[in-house]
Amino acid sequence: MPCTRFSMRLLTAGLLASTLLVSASPAYLLDRQLHLEPRQANDTATPTTDAAGAFPTDVGYLGTTKPGAAPFLVVNDRIPGSRGNSPVETRWNTTGPSDPSFDIFKNVGNESPYFSTPLFASFQEKAAVLPETCTVSQVHLLHRHGARYPTSSTTEGAPLFGATIANASKADAFNATGPLSFLNDWQYQLGAELLVPLGAQQLFDSGVHAYYRYGRLYNATTQPHKPVVRTTSESRMLDSARYFSLGFWGWDAPNLINLEVVLEAGEGLAPGAFNNTLAPYDTCNNSDTITVGDTYLRPVWDEIYLANATKRLQPYVDGLNLTTDLVYGMQSLCAYETVTLGYSDFCLLFTQQEWEGYEYDLDLQFQGDYGMMSPTGRAQGIGYVQELLARLTNTTLAAGNLNVTTQNTTLDFDPARFPIDQPLYFDFTHDDVIVSVLAALNYQQVVGDFLDPTKPDPNRTFRLSHITPFAARLFFEVVDCTGGSGSGSGSVEAGRYIRTVLNDAVVPLDDNQGCQPNDHGLCKLDDFVRYQQQNAEKAANFDKACFGVNGTDFTITGPVRNGTVY
Ligand SMILES: *[C@@H]1O[C@H](CO)[C@@H](O)[C@H](O)[C@H]1NC(C)=O
Ligand SMILES: *[C@@H]1O[C@H](CO)[C@@H](O)[C@H](O)[C@H]1NC(C)=O
Ligand SMILES: *[C@@H]1O[C@H](CO)[C@@H](O)[C@H](O)[C@H]1NC(C)=O
Ligand SMILES: *[C@@H]1O[C@H](CO)[C@@H](O)[C@H](O)[C@H]1NC(C)=O
Ligand SMILES: *[C@@H]1O[C@H](CO)[C@@H](O)[C@H](O)[C@H]1NC(C)=O
Ligand SMILES: *[C@@H]1O[C@H](CO)[C@@H](O)[C@H](O)[C@H]1NC(C)=O
Ligand SMILES: *[C@@H]1O[C@H](CO)[C@@H](O)[C@H](O)[C@H]1NC(C)=O
Ligand SMILES: *[C@@H]1O[C@H](CO)[C@@H](O)[C@H](O)[C@H]1NC(C)=O
Numbered sequence: 001m002p003c004t005r006f007s008m009r010l011l012t013a014g015l016l017a018s019t020l021l022v023s024a025s026p027a028y029l030l031d032r033q034l035h036l037e038p039r040q041a042n043d044t045a046t047p048t049t050d051a052a053g054a055f056p057t058d059v060g061y062l063g064t065t066k067p068g069a070a071p072f073l074v075v076n077d078r079i080p081g082s083r084g085n086s087p088v089e090t091r092w093n094t095t096g097p098s099d100p101s102f103d104i105f106k107n108v109g110n111e112s113p114y115f116s117t118p119l120f121a122s123f124q125e126k127a128a129v130l131p132e133t134c135t136v137s138q139v140h141l142l143h144r145h146g147a148r149y150p151t152s153s154t155t156e157g158a159p160l161f162g163a164t165i166a167n168a169s170k171a172d173a174f175n176a177t178g179p180l181s182f183l184n185d186w187q188y189q190l191g192a193e194l195l196v197p198l199g200a201q202q203l204f205d206s207g208v209h210a211y212y213r214y215g216r217l218y219n220a221t222t223q224p225h226k227p228v229v230r231t232t233s234e235s236r237m238l239d240s241a242r243y244f245s246l247g248f249w250g251w252d253a254p255n256l257i258n259l260e261v262v263l264e265a266g267e268g269l270a271p272g273a274f275n276n277t278l279a280p281y282d283t284c285n286n287s288d289t290i291t292v293g294d295t296y297l298r299p300v301w302d303e304i305y306l307a308n309a310t311k312r313l314q315p316y317v318d319g320l321n322l323t324t325d326l327v328y329g330m331q332s333l334c335a336y337e338t339v340t341l342g343y344s345d346f347c348l349l350f351t352q353q354e355w356e357g358y359e360y361d362l363d364l365q366f367q368g369d370y371g372m373m374s375p376t377g378r379a380q381g382i383g384y385v386q387e388l389l390a391r392l393t394n395t396t397l398a399a400g401n402l403n404v405t406t407q408n409t410t411l412d413f414d415p416a417r418f419p420i421d422q423p424l425y426f427d428f429t430h431d432d433v434i435v436s437v438l439a440a441l442n443y444q445q446v447v448g449d450f451l452d453p454t455k456p457d458p459n460r461t462f463r464l465s466h467i468t469p470f471a472a473r474l475f476f477e478v479v480d481c482t483g484g485s486g487s488g489s490g491s492v493e494a495g496r497y498i499r500t501v502l503n504d505a506v507v508p509l510d511d512n513q514g515c516q517p518n519d520h521g522l523c524k525l526d527d528f529v530r531y532q533q534q535n536a537e538k539a540a541n542f543d544k545a546c547f548g549v550n551g552t553d554f555t556i557t558g559p560v561r562n563g564t565v566y
């Protein structure tokens, strides 16, 4: 093959470089080039006593996944100026004026990319930093997966709009103009259910964040076994656990941990086929059929908040009758196209008030289907709460130690697969489960609001984007304090405490958790545990809430107030 001068020069340079690497480098350089150091040099010292085959990761049940189109922002991003280091385009204005601080992507509920919650902002001034005499000995993390495609259902939201346009645009009469003219060549290009690269980044970053915060609690040399990290079998869940682990442990994470993949049913499986505290709706039958948010709340609110936009946008499209469902789908597309394709023309179409309305739709959905306004809200969260209490009290789960709710006892009764001796517990789950766990633990200060479907309270606490954005994280920290001479407000009585950190904010614990409120958000561990042991299971009312018959055992004709049925 002929060599042009140009490629000959490249070849020479390449040869020269590899010569340098292989033969001319001093040993230390060679080592750096060819050998990657694990984060802890002696990680391989970890005893590998774990039963072979106890932690398979290829268990199936990945969900109804579908790949989507690849992004191409180099061509598609038409907004003038640089977006800087942001991988996706978020520099959109609203229709009409908005508050200067308003950000669409902090107002799209559980579809908001991760951001630190503004909840309890003034409380953080004192609470964020631990008193001087305290240290952390144990951490329990419940982590949501990162940004993903929408679900595969075509009955709602972005996929519904996609299917409708695919149909309508076939007709000659279809003609979009003005702000909607992009629809003339628009197609639905999103996949389904998979974690997208922005989601992978969110989890990796979160693993790095957790490493800096808690790194010293991991010691490969002294731990009795590899840490068990739990997730569910859905593709995005497995991927999320893996990316987080890479951030926390480094590239050799798969060798350092036992990843426990708990089966989560795909569509088409009988309810109850799988028990999984990280996907409790699999076990709790009524969670699918008695959906207060979807049945009683959202239909009311959507007609109210989308009336203007539906009327405003209709004149810009012939051959398609807009409905509130379709316009809702357009808002949903802004959120999903942005995290998956990096760019969305739908983002420019709505007012600030309409984005706030969209957030409220999702607030109503989650509070009504999984939170304090749902008859199964606490029941869906109780399984994880029972596991948390077992870990906090150093109690092995076994028949007799547990009133089984959503646990898979094959796993939880096995000390190798449900160990109680770890300083770090990392569990991966879904948005709704975080809401249900907060309800089951009676965190009224976070999820206590009773929401009126005709009128959002601008001062409410329950905003889903503040609780479960993509890659949301809820930490329970066990804090040991020696008391003594801590300075001023930094001092606290000696003892063992618990602290909750939700999306980077310390939650002020109070008598709803059996705690004496204080400036640090610290609660005596014994008080917290006693309160939960006395109340959480009773309040969840698992058997009746999940398996009772509506109309016989209870009657649901609207929202409940306390996350259960009586
Ligand atoms: C790592 O293990 C090796 C061999 O067992 C030992 O010589 C070395 O001191 C250990 N290094 C650290 C940092 O513990
Ligand atoms: C947003 O508004 C500013 C100020 O009017 C304008 O410079 C900018 O181009 C607008 N951005 C978009 C995406 O329309
Ligand atoms: C689409 O509608 C606009 C405005 O009514 C009109 O000017 C244009 O000719 C229409 N285009 C087609 C292809 O019908
Ligand atoms: C792990 O613990 C051992 C024994 O206490 C200690 O020598 C070592 O420095 C620790 N390793 C790290 C990375 O902290
Ligand atoms: C419990 O977990 C085991 C091991 O993954 C699995 O084989 C079994 O189907 C699960 N059972 C239920 C009810 O989830
Ligand atoms: C609808 O438009 C009217 C008139 O501009 C405005 O007063 C009202 O607040 C809007 N409502 C919503 C939900 O956007
Ligand atoms: C839109 O609605 C009108 C009035 O109900 C109806 O006549 C028309 O056929 C509908 N158009 C489409 C494209 O469905
Ligand atoms: C937990 O219980 C085990 C077995 O009873 C005991 O060896 C261990 O020290 C306990 N751990 C803590 C932190 O109390």
Ligand SMILES: *[C@@H]1O[C@H](CO)[C@@H](O)[C@H](O)[C@H]1NC(C)=O
Binding pocket: 400, 401, 402, 403
């Ligand atoms: C199981 O539930 C019963 C009441 O329904 C309660 O008395 C008992 O303490 C519970 N057991 C455990 C281990 O929590």
Ligand SMILES: *[C@@H]1O[C@H](CO)[C@@H](O)[C@H](O)[C@H]1NC(C)=O
Binding pocket: 275, 283, 404, 405, 406, 407, 408, 409, 410
């Ligand atoms: C699954 O959960 C149900 C309902 O609580 C329980 O009856 C059953 O024993 C559990 N199955 C397993 C394998 O843990």
Ligand SMILES: *[C@@H]1O[C@H](CO)[C@@H](O)[C@H](O)[C@H]1NC(C)=O
Binding pocket: 457, 458, 459
């Ligand atoms: C929201 O809180 C602010 C400040 O406390 C208060 O001025 C305002 O009236 C409240 N709004 C509503 C609707 O309660």
Ligand SMILES: *[C@@H]1O[C@H](CO)[C@@H](O)[C@H](O)[C@H]1NC(C)=O
Binding pocket: 289, 290, 291, 295, 550, 551, 555, 556, 557
């Ligand atoms: C529950 O039963 C009542 C009375 O039969 C009925 O009116 C209501 O629609 C049912 N609720 C749900 C969510 O199915």
